[in-house]
Structures are given as structure tokens and as C-alpha cells.
Amino acid sequence: MSEYSKKELKPYKILDVLGMIFAAIATFNNFYQGVDHYPFTESIFYPYTNFLVPGINIFTLIATVVYLFIPSQVWLIFFLYLLETVNLMFTGFPVVGITMYINFFAFFCAGGHAKTHFKAKFLAAGLCLVSMIAVKYHASVTDMFFYLAFATFETGCYILLYFMLQEQLGFLFANVDVPGLAPEIELPPKGSVLNLKEAGLSERQISCINYTLNTNYNFKKIAEELITSESTIKKEMQCLYKRFGVKNRELLRLLLVQYTIV
Numbered sequence: 580m581s582e583y584s585k586k587e588l589k590p591y592k593i594l595d596v597l598g599m600i601f602a603a604i605a606t607f608n609n610f611y612q613g614v615d616h617y618p619f620t621e622s623i624f625y626p627y628t629n630f631l632v633p634g635i636n637i638f639t640l641i642a643t644v645v646y647l648f649i650p651s652q653v654w655l656i657f658f659l660y661l662l663e664t665v666n667l668m669f670t671g672f673p674v675v676g677i678t679m680y681i682n683f684f685a686f687f688c689a690g691g692h693a694k695t696h697f698k699a700k701f702l703a704a705g706l707c708l709v710s711m712i713a714v715k716y717h718a719s720v721t722d723m724f725f726y727l728a729f730a731t732f733e734t735g736c737y738i739l740l741y742f743m744l745q746e747q748l749g750f751l752f753a754n755v756d757v758p759g760l761a762p763e764i765e766l767p768p769k770g771s772v773l774n775l776k777e778a779g780l781s782e783r784q785i786s787c788i789n790y791t792l793n794t795n796y797n798f799k800k801i802a803e804e805l806i807t808s809e810s811t812i813k814k815e816m817q818c819l820y821k822r823f824g825v826k827n828r829e830l831l832r833l834l835l836v837q838y839t840i841v
Contacts, residue, residue: 583795588650594686595656599643602636602663609633623715628670635666657687668711673726678758680708681733694793705734757834762824772839780822783807787815791832792840 609632619628639659646655660683667676686706687693693700708730712782716723764778774786783805798816803811816828825831 583651583653587795588653591653591690592647592650595643595646595650598656598659598663599640604644606633606636606640609636614670615640622670624669629822631664632670635662635794639663650684653690657683666713668715673712674729677708677712677726677730678733680711681730681737685737691793691795716784757825759826759830760834761825765821766823767838769837771838773835774841778822780819781815784815784819787812787819788831788835790841791816791828792835812839 610798614628614632615626619625619632622628631678639662642655642659646652649655654681656829657685660679663678664676667673669676684693684701684822687700688697688705709727712723712726716726758805767773775788780788787801790796790804794800797805798812799809802812816831820828820831823831823834825834
């Protein structure tokens with residue numbers, strides 16, 4: 580069973596179709612204009628670029644078609660992102676490659692894949708990008724610093740947009756009335772800190788809440804992570820619904836995102 584719902588997979592499908600169009604146009608250009616000219620001739624892989632570049636683009640095109648039949652395999656989208664990033668970075672299109680790599684990590688985060696150990700993942704992603712730029716431009720310090728500056732600028736833009744949107748759209752969740760709310764425990768004012776231990780929740784219940792807020796895991800996956808049965812997780816969730824006075828998992832999530840959970 581997939582840990583993604585159909586609604587959660589829809590953005591990845593749209594991204595896949597856009598990537599398919601990009602790969603198709605890139606492949607057409609490879610055969611129409613050829614790859615035996617600048618900037619391909621300055622690639623560290625030249626003259627192998629004559630078959631590497633169109634080969635990678637054709638592979639990406641085929642893979643995007645295959646993904647339409649296996650949409651739950653989201654890892655394939657991220658793999659193709661990285662593959663095209665390396666392809667573009669080392670075949671004369673560094674600006675496009677850097678932008679694509681940063682887009683990859685932005686979607687990675689937006690999909691909830693970096694909510695745990697975010698700092699470590701952000702650092703690893705940053706080191707990979709710096710390494711690619713250093714390998715590509717080790718012979719030219721000025722070019723290396725230029726593209727490092729560009730990567731920093733692009734990353735900074737995404738971070739600033741995140742905080743700007745968070746501030747502008749925060750009103751959507753800051754004071755939402757949850758339908759039929761009838762909690763057994765006393766909840767603090769919305770927007771304040773909610774201490775789960777002080778609320779009398781068990782460690783397993785707290786873990787269930789953390790997985791509910793920070794991942795797309797279904798009950799089966801949560802059970803696997805906590806080394807217990809799926810029925811046990813369902814019982815714990817039912818208990819949480821009762822404690823917080825909500826009817827289902829989505830309403831529990833809607834309620835808890837209005838607090839700072841500790």
C-alpha cells in the first residue's frame with residue numbers, strides 16, 4: 580500500500596508531465612541541432628557528450644512516461660531531477676543545472692521528506708551542490724565563486740519566499756474553527772505552545788502525533804516505524820481523537836498545526 584494519497588500524488592504527476600515536455604524538447608534539440616558544438620564541446624565529458632547527452636534525455640523522457648503508470652514511486656521523480664542536474668551542470672548549462680538542483684530540494688522539502696533531520700539533509704544537499712561546482716570549475720576560481728554566489732542567491736530567494744508566504748498565508752491556519760471540537764483535555768490559546776507530555780499523552784501517542792504532522796505515513800507505515808501492529812496504532816489514534824475532541828486524522832492535523840508542539 581502506498582503511503583501517499585491520490586491528492587498528495589497529484590503535484591508529482593503534474594511535475595512529471597512538465598518534466599516529460601522538457602525532456603522531449605531537449606531530445607528534439609539534441610537531434611535537430613546536434614551536440615557537437617559549444618557549449619557541449621567544452622564539457623569534461625566531450626566527445627562522449629555526443630551520445631551521453633541525448634542518451635540521458637531519452638532515458639529521462641522514457642522514465643517520465645513510465646512514472647505515469649507507477650505514480651506512488653515518487654523517488655523516481657527525485658532521481659530524474661538529480662540525473663538531469665548532473666547532465667546540465669557538466670555539459671555546459673550550469674545555471675539551468677543549479678536552478679534545477681535547488682528546485683529538486685525545494686520539492687523534496689515541500690513533499691515533507693525533510694521534516695526530520697532537516698539541518699543534516701540541508702547541509703548534505705548544500706555540500707553536494709558545492710562539490711559539483713568545485714569539480715566543474717576547479718580550474719577557474721572566478722567562475723567557481725560566480726556560480727557559488729549564484730547558487731547562494733537562488734537558495735536565498737527560496738528561503739525568503741518561504742518566510743514571506745508563511746507570514747502572508749499564516750492566517751489560513753492561525754485561527755481555524757475545527758468542526759465538532761469537544762476536547763477532553765484543556766487546550767491552550769491557539770498560536771501558543773502545546774506540551775504533549777503535560778497533556779498526559781504517552782510516548783507512543785506523541786510519536787503518532789509527530790508522524791501525523793511531519794510525514795505522509797499511513798497507519799501501517801507508522802506501525803512499522805514504532806515496531807508494533809497496525810491495529811495498535813489505530814487504537815492509539817482513536818484515543819487521540821477522543822482526547823482532542825476531533826472526528827478523524829485530518830481534523831486532528833488541522834487542530835494541531837495551530838499550535839507550537841513540544
